[in-house]
């Protein structure tokens with residue numbers, strides 16, 4: 571998917587919501603556990619109930635890998651379902667990969683070719699040659715960690731490196747990489763006060779912003795400092811939406827939570 575198609579979808583739906591499909595069998599409604607593929611049945615119901623309110627789905631691969639081959643099959647069925655039924659949706663494989671070049675190429679093939687995701691999250695720690703293999707895929711997007719939502723972000727990311735915070739070095743350096751136009755960045759919603767500085771370095775890039783909902787980040791604050799002329803934000807909520815209820819009404823309740831965020835976004839978009 572091109573960035574222009576993503577922007578157009580945001581404008582049509584008046585939403586820049588990304589719903590995280592982080593499926594935990596201990597949290598999903600009990601009646602689904604009797605089905606052959608409970609993870610997929612759960613995702614399918616959530617997707618059917620919310621696809622008009624969001625522009626993106628982000629399965630975090632950890633929640634699938636934890637269930638071995640069955641989990642990976644559920645992930646494959648989920649991405650195929652979205653791509654076939656709702657092809658306008660921007661899909662994110664939240665896998666946080668990144669390795670030496672030839673290994674990164676294989677990760678990129680796994681998520682872009684085999685599973686056909688529109689994007690994948692990567693960690694920048696191994697540098698340019700670990701990220702560039704992902705960037706060489708046309709109309710696929712690489713979402714690199716910049717300033718994450720967790721407490722540990724302060725361990726390294728905000729540390730000074732030659733008079734500059736490390737996350738700023740990461741952002742600036744990555745702009746010179748080959749096919750850098752395919753980069754997006756992760757910035758946590760819990761770090762709203764940093765968005766002004768981040769926008770000085772990457773004014774036009776899309777930012778994936780997790781941390782609204784269960785982690786307590788503020789949508790209004792993020793938008794105030796992080797939005798650009800093309801919106802430039804994908805706001806993720808996972809647990810706050812998909813576990814709104816663990817009864818038979820789970821999809822309906824997830825829709826209600828998604829609708830609350832979509833309406834707030836519509837209001838912000840004016």
Ligand SMILES: O=C(O)c1cc(=O)[nH]c(=O)n1[C@@H]1O[C@H](COP(=O)(O)O)[C@@H](O)[C@H]1O
Pocket residue numbers: 590592630664691717718719720756757758780781782783784785806807808809810
């Ligand atoms: O890359 C991510 O998506 C990510 C980066 C980050 O800094 N913080 C963060 O929470 N995430 C992911 O975003 C999702 C947040 O889930 P909730 O806290 O349940 O809304 C999880 O899948 C996290 O792994």
